[in-house]
Amino acid sequence: MTAEQVVARGSSVITAMETHDIRFPTSRELDGSDAMNPDPDYSAAYVVLRDGDDEGHGFAFTIGRGNDVQTAAIKALEPYVLGKSVDDLGALYRDMVGDSQLRWLGPEKGVMHMAISAVVNALWDLKAKREGKPVWLLLSEMSPEEIVGLVDFRYLSDALTREEALAILRAAEPGRAERIERLKESGYPAYTTSPGWLGYSDDKLRRLCKEAIQDGFTQIKLKVGADLDDDVRRMRIAREVCGPGFRIAVDANQRWDVGAAVAWVKALAEFDPWWVEEPTSPDDVLGHATIAREIAPVKVATGEHVQNRVIFKQLLQAGAISYLQLDAARVAGVNENIAILLLAAKFGVPVCPHAGGVGLCELVQHLSMFDYVAVSGSMDDRVIEYVDHLHEHFVTPVVIENGAYRTPLAPGFSATMHAESIADYSFPDGPVWRSA
Amino acid sequence: MTAEQVVARGSSVITAMETHDIRFPTSRELDGSDAMNPDPDYSAAYVVLRDGDDEGHGFAFTIGRGNDVQTAAIKALEPYVLGKSVDDLGALYRDMVGDSQLRWLGPEKGVMHMAISAVVNALWDLKAKREGKPVWLLLSEMSPEEIVGLVDFRYLSDALTREEALAILRAAEPGRAERIERLKESGYPAYTTSPGWLGYSDDKLRRLCKEAIQDGFTQIKLKVGADLDDDVRRMRIAREVCGPGFRIAVDANQRWDVGAAVAWVKALAEFDPWWVEEPTSPDDVLGHATIAREIAPVKVATGEHVQNRVIFKQLLQAGAISYLQLDAARVAGVNENIAILLLAAKFGVPVCPHAGGVGLCELVQHLSMFDYVAVSGSMDDRVIEYVDHLHEHFVTPVVIENGAYRTPLAPGFSATMHAESIADYSFPDGPVWRSA
Numbered sequence: 001m002t003a004e005q006v007v008a009r010g011s012s013v014i015t016a017m018e019t020h021d022i023r024f025p026t027s028r029e030l031d032g033s034d035a036m037n038p039d040p041d042y043s044a045a046y047v048v049l050r051d052g053d054d055e056g057h058g059f060a061f062t063i064g065r066g067n068d069v070q071t072a073a074i075k076a077l078e079p080y081v082l083g084k085s086v087d088d089l090g091a092l093y094r095d096m097v098g099d100s101q102l103r104w105l106g107p108e109k110g111v112m113h114m115a116i117s118a119v120v121n122a123l124w125d126l127k128a129k130r131e132g133k134p135v136w137l138l139l140s141e142m143s144p145e146e147i148v149g150l151v152d153f154r155y156l157s158d159a160l161t162r163e164e165a166l167a168i169l170r171a172a173e174p175g176r177a178e179r180i181e182r183l184k185e186s187g188y189p190a191y192t193t194s195p196g197w198l199g200y201s202d203d204k205l206r207r208l209c210k211e212a213i214q215d216g217f218t219q220i221k222l223k224v225g226a227d228l229d230d231d232v233r234r235m236r237i238a239r240e241v242c243g244p245g246f247r248i249a250v251d252a253n254q255r256w257d258v259g260a261a262v263a264w265v266k267a268l269a270e271f272d273p274w275w276v277e278e279p280t281s282p283d284d285v286l287g288h289a290t291i292a293r294e295i296a297p298v299k300v301a302t303g304e305h306v307q308n309r310v311i312f313k314q315l316l317q318a319g320a321i322s323y324l325q326l327d328a329a330r331v332a333g334v335n336e337n338i339a340i341l342l343l344a345a346k347f348g349v350p351v352c353p354h355a356g357g358v359g360l361c362e363l364v365q366h367l368s369m370f371d372y373v374a375v376s377g378s379m380d381d382r383v384i385e386y387v388d389h390l391h392e393h394f395v396t397p398v399v400i401e402n403g404a405y406r407t408p409l410a411p412g413f414s415a416t417m418h419a420e421s422i423a424d425y426s427f428p429d430g431p432v433w434r435s436a
Numbered sequence: 437m438t439a440e441q442v443v444a445r446g447s448s449v450i451t452a453m454e455t456h457d458i459r460f461p462t463s464r465e466l467d468g469s470d471a472m473n474p475d476p477d478y479s480a481a482y483v484v485l486r487d488g489d490d491e492g493h494g495f496a497f498t499i500g501r502g503n504d505v506q507t508a509a510i511k512a513l514e515p516y517v518l519g520k521s522v523d524d525l526g527a528l529y530r531d532m533v534g535d536s537q538l539r540w541l542g543p544e545k546g547v548m549h550m551a552i553s554a555v556v557n558a559l560w561d562l563k564a565k566r567e568g569k570p571v572w573l574l575l576s577e578m579s580p581e582e583i584v585g586l587v588d589f590r591y592l593s594d595a596l597t598r599e600e601a602l603a604i605l606r607a608a609e610p611g612r613a614e615r616i617e618r619l620k621e622s623g624y625p626a627y628t629t630s631p632g633w634l635g636y637s638d639d640k641l642r643r644l645c646k647e648a649i650q651d652g653f654t655q656i657k658l659k660v661g662a663d664l665d666d667d668v669r670r671m672r673i674a675r676e677v678c679g680p681g682f683r684i685a686v687d688a689n690q691r692w693d694v695g696a697a698v699a700w701v702k703a704l705a706e707f708d709p710w711w712v713e714e715p716t717s718p719d720d721v722l723g724h725a726t727i728a729r730e731i732a733p734v735k736v737a738t739g740e741h742v743q744n745r746v747i748f749k750q751l752l753q754a755g756a757i758s759y760l761q762l763d764a765a766r767v768a769g770v771n772e773n774i775a776i777l778l779l780a781a782k783f784g785v786p787v788c789p790h791a792g793g794v795g796l797c798e799l800v801q802h803l804s805m806f807d808y809v810a811v812s813g814s815m816d817d818r819v820i821e822y823v824d825h826l827h828e829h830f831v832t833p834v835v836i837e838n839g840a841y842r843t844p845l846a847p848g849f850s851a852t853m854h855a856e857s858i859a860d861y862s863f864p865d866g867p868v869w870r871s872a
Binding site: 070107109112113114157158254281283285 | 508544
């Protein structure tokens with residue numbers, strides 16, 4: 001369908017929102033266990049928007065308790081989308097994040113911001129399905145002017161102006177078609193966190209490291225931060241199995257204060273960690289900057305809990321991160337992530353998205369592929385996290401081949417969960433929880 | 437009652453939590469209007485904890501829509517307090533903010549953190565009522581060791597260690613009794629925001645400035661940031677009425693980007709603004725630092741939307757603020773505010789709390805008075821905000837005399853609302869809203 005045809009459907013508007021509190025009992029297997037999150041039940045506060053026969057699906061990812069609050073926050077946004085069309089998602093996004101009364105609950109952070117994320121992403125899923133394209137391609141075919149029209153530049157102008165953003169996008173216009181073809185041929189590189197959960201035995205770690213290499217991954221990640229002796233032993237095993245030069249990142253999930261982070265990473269330095277992820281509070285820009293200076297050449301990466309573009313702006317201004325790990329569903333969805341991709345491009349920092357959880361792999365592949373085609377124009381030194389959890393619940397799950405995400409071609413945001421999964425895992429009344 | 441007697445009541449635990457969505461239709465009068473919040477309906481997500489015949493009251497302040505979400509977040513904390521006693525509020529607070537699943541919804545920010553604030557403050561109200569003391573006095577009579585036991589030092593140690601905190605508290609031990617007496621005699625200085633709401637006419641501004649001076653205030657505050665010409669005219673009026681040297685603060689409520697803040701404040705400089713409050717995003721530590729450098733000698737103040745101690749730590753480390761405006765109900769209540777008072781004392785920055793809204797004046801007076809007795813030991817260059825809204829709904833409202841808060845002596849946190857107010861303003865079913 002062309003843009004003209006979409007506009008011709010003018011009167012089509014969103015007529016219904018439904019929400020679901022969906023929880024998977026992952027704590028039973030210690031999948032997803034790390035130094036701060038010993039027993040997560042991976043969950044989705046899930047939203048479906050309806051516009052005639054079209055549906056848009058989106059969700060916020062949580063790890064269990066509180067998913068009901070997150071779902072209620074999404075429901076509170078119903079008045080902001082009912083009766084609206086997906087024609088101008090820049091304006092609709094800015095209306096939601098700018099609403100003065102909701103804004104008081106943040107501003108632009110936490111439960112209410114994640115709720116906006118779920119709704120914004122659902123709007124993009126709906127728009128992309130109506131246009132018959134995957135989200136990454138829909139975005140990649142927009143003009144630079146259309147793309148900056150999706151962004152809220154408030155609080156960014158000391159680091160990135162609208163004009164600078166336009167210049168970045170225009171510089172990437174040549175070669176878009178070739179990059180789209182390359183994506184369709186060979187996908188986008190991934191790294192895997194599956195070997196490294198804290199709850200796994202040394203034997204399981206060793207086996208999964210070997211499998212990661214056999215599967216074509218060129219980077220893995222280990223969770224660290226609970227016990228230094230354990231971390232030294234696990235890093236030694238991983239380095240032995242993977243060999244010198246193989247990229248092994250470590251992830252502390254915010255466990256440390258600044259001084260402890262420096263000391264701990266130095267104690268692991270002999271095993272050549274590639275980056276240390278979330279060494280301390282995601283709010284601590286100055287702390288990350290100090291850590292980055294002290295542990296070089298080990299690099300700092302963060303982002304999965306960074307609340308919005310204002311914190312990312314400062315992490316970049318302060319030289320605090322070498323890799324920016326955006327999350328698809330913590331900031332306000334596609335629109336705010338476009339601002340974050342532009343900031344990263346301005347500062348020359350590679351984006352390596354956070355994924356895993358429920359459906360985050362499915363979402364972020366679109367953002368990285370859009371970045372490659374239309375923003376940074378590069379896949380160099382960039383990888384998307386991959387975790388092999390829960391993909392079976394999605395209608396069009398990610399496909400990993402030779403350590404790379406295969407490029408999704410189905411219309412939408414890859415966000416749609418099977419109806420049976422929604423029913424089975426609904427909390428607390430679905431059969432999985434009733435029987436527990 | 438002595439501490440021993442409290443412990444002797446050992447088996448007493450919290451047996452019930454009730455919540456209320458309370459909203460006042462303040463938007464009808466433009467009270468509380470500012471550059472970012474044109475039509476607030478001042479609201480409280482209100483919680484009552486019961487322990488036998490004792491009650492603890494607390495609330496999160498919001499400005500209308502979303503108060504239902506905030507109330508649901510408080511209700512989600514019920515399992516964390518039922519069956520618990522108020523004997524060790526340090527441990528209970530740390531258990532709530534440290535819960536890994538709830539933490540994912542922040543961490544320590546936004547709706548879930550404000551919910552913890554409401555519950556923590558209700559626990560302190562309950563504890564203080566049981567001990568027959570106002571919260572400020574209960575805290576002021578604790579030993580330095582007991583006080584640091586209430587704090588979560590995680591993420592603070594690069595700026596403030598437990599030992600440094602103890603040293604600050606021990607240095608303030610001499611003179612506690614004299615300062616308690618001085619408080620009881622003359623209260624704590626206030627400043628008033630009542631003249632300066634954007635929605636008021638010039639005549640009303642002029643009249644309220646005169647009244648503020650007559651009432652003994654030595655500082656007022658004007659809202660700015662919507663229109664520069666209006667701000668110049670209103671500042672000129674206020675300066676004419678108040679005279680040279682009188683402290684007139686201005687408050688932009690986050691309206692500006694960094695560059696715009698600098699330009700706007702410079703345009704108002706001829707009227708000698710005392711501080712500029714919330715010039716930009718509350719998340720923008722580096723932006724505040726830049727503004728502070730550029731607009732000196734005008735000072736920067738912020739805090740009412742600062743989400744937690746980690747952002748306050750950085751604002752202090754970066755030299756970004758000359759006044760720290762803590763809020764009683766945005767960070768995690770009394771406990772996190774003790775950490776913030778200690779940080780401010782360490783950096784030598786005066787604390788001038790944010791108040792107004794619903795019941796915030798009632799709460800913050802206790803924190804400033806505790807600061808005076810046991811932390812900073814000083815009232816110099818310190819004022820508590822005062823706004824004359826909605827106090828009539830509280831059982832023990834603040835009392836202002838000669839431009840100062842009179843020291844509250846009733847047991848508790850001054851947080852209890854009249855039962856009739858709770859009933860009348862409950863949303864959407866109370867009579868005030870049913871008739872609207």
